[in-house]
Amino acid sequence: MKKKQNIIDTATKLFSRQGFDGTTTLQIAREAGVTEPLIYYHFEGKDDLFTRIIENSFNTYFDRLKSLPAETTTQFEKIENLVALHFRFVREMPDEIYLAFSTCPAKLKDKSHVCSKKLEKQRKWLGTYLSSCLSTGIAGNEFHSVQIKETVSLLYALILGIVRQRGLHLNMLKGMSGTTIEFCRRSLVK
Amino acid sequence: MKKKQNIIDTATKLFSRQGFDGTTTLQIAREAGVTEPLIYYHFEGKDDLFTRIIENSFNTYFDRLKSLPAETTTQFEKIENLVALHFRFVREMPDEIYLAFSTCPAKLKDKSHVCSKKLEKQRKWLGTYLSSCLSTGIAGNEFHSVQIKETVSLLYALILGIVRQRGLHLNMLKGMSGTTIEFCRRSLVK
Amino acid sequence: MKKKQNIIDTATKLFSRQGFDGTTTLQIAREAGVTEPLIYYHFEGKDDLFTRIIENSFNTYFDRLKSLPAETTTQFEKIENLVALHFRFVREMPDEIYLAFSTCPAKLKDKSHVCSKKLEKQRKWLGTYLSSCLSTGIAGNEFHSVQIKETVSLLYALILGIVRQRGLHLNMLKGMSGTTIEFCRRSLVK
């Protein structure tokens, strides 16, 4: 069973760095220290392996989202928590979150594919979370009265950009988290 | 000659949507309304076609960057111009700028590849531009005294996120440009 | 285009002698004097190649069936013609008719597969032809009053057995045709 996990770990790394089509099963097998057919023993095929990894990544991600505190004294704390969560995730599981924000583009053509569905769910979740934050914050006079839809897209873009940036290392990320939160705070909070 | 352009246009679209490895020469040929050998008549191969497209995309991009006004009354105008430029680019040439921000991940392993070099150049250019803006703005008491390196990364992430967001349509993009600029202004300008 | 025909001919021979699953694409390619990918250039895959061959075989077979004289002085002539037709077919295109009577058993599980449909059509055609012969012949006092359904099955079995017998060579087949027809005549005709 150690070998199955090896396959998953190696594949996660390779898929997130080279893309689905840029990674061969032979490469996965070699780097995982197994033979190719073992991949087919544990998974139905390359597609299935990929799908499982995407599901795993999204599930871990959604679990973290769900554990965000529902009650906060200010609305901005919610945004702060969300941004901090993503920075932490990028530090701890950069490959997984990268995949959760950039699943195989070719697979997104099929709207019924797991990739499409999970990505859709993610977008909706973040959209709802941020919209609710913003409108409550504006109504409660905590926030400037920004355009909600546009600001949601902007914040989503910011998070996406953070997750996608490869080559940012630990030290940098730590500093960025605070800087980013303050950046948002000055923009939003009155 | 119309056919050569067809090939380039189709390939640009497909590469940006399915990635380099996810796109086959046959697919390009079919969608461009030509046969495969014609691709080899006009280009040295799939790699060459890709490289040309990447170069084109980056060159157009760099041309625009260079045409940004060098002198502005405030430093924030520079940032405003930069953000507005990217929004305009996304509206006008979404596939090209997408490629300029997300070239083939597999090819980036080779640091001497055109993709790596152009991306490096892009990062440096934006880094320099933003750093200079920020430090001058802070020195001139125009901006809050933010951490420069981290804020540069943050702004780069924001731009990257905007470019990567597929499925944002014209109306949305127009509104977002102003919202984003105001968002940044409130964060930065005293 | 000669090579495409080579593939078809070789595949027909091999499929009919070793079965679908017992024949590899490499074997077909080698014996046809081509490389494996050429099979995939001309056909969608091994399945498609097989299907085309089955269709061809059945089409040739049905064409011959349709060219049987519709009007005969006696009903037995119809049976005679049918039996003679099969013997001629076995002599001229043994592989094709073998396939038309014994398409890939595994494929017959799928009732919507070409194999199933053509075989069904064949059974119906022969069943209708023979039933009509027999009932007319019995009504017209030409034939003994045999049980129709059972006799149809019996004659179908006889034809099937003739087609399936490998290793019967020309001389033998020629003699058998007449012997078989006389055998049937003595059984049926009063």
Place this chain on the structure above:
Amino acid sequence: MKKKQNIIDTATKLFSRQGFDGTTTLQIAREAGVTEPLIYYHFEGKDDLFTRIIENSFNTYFDRLKSLPAETTTQFEKIENLVALHFRFVREMPDEIYLAFSTCPAKLKDKSHVCSKKLEKQRKWLGTYLSSCLSTGIAGNEFHSVQIKETVSLLYALILGIVRQRGLHLNMLKGMSGTTIEFCRRSLVK
């Protein structure tokens, strides 16, 4: 021990319906409710399993043939007995007799393989039995003076066709047995 029989039964069914090459050891294991290695515990391999089944089927078949009454008042009774025997066999053990008449075509290339030998033996046995019947019957003025070799082949074809016809159900088979015997009687007996 029940499991070993399960394997044999399942394999017999599958081999006779999908052919040797169209049946995988995994499929046999699954349908028999065991795991693959158990097949290798009880048999030397897939080939061995197949060979045993073929041998069993032929042995059962030959046992029945040998139990045919050696002495009969007429020669036609011998033919009647033979035809009836096959119909009974088809009703009772359709898969086994199917295999005895249609062993793996690929294996028949090897003349020293059990399949080839048993099939050869079967052909010889039936050939001898029928030839002797016919010549005795003709000499004794019981039969029309038909061509012996050809008629033997014809009767073999008839039996083969009956055995090969899948999808004939019980009721039909019962009726066919009598009809077939009468058909032959009218043809042969003066």
Place this chain on the structure above:
DNA sequence: CATGAATGAGATTTCATTCAT
């Protein structure tokens, strides 16, 4: 007896690329 895990050999298929015209 029995199995989960694993593999070597090979089958099917894809794809960038080239050749002959």
Place this chain on the structure above:
DNA sequence: GATGAATGAAATCTCATTCAT
């Protein structure tokens, strides 16, 4: 310029078989 036919190399996947337990 342009194409239909063809291919070498490699990718995905299957399968009979074995090993460790």
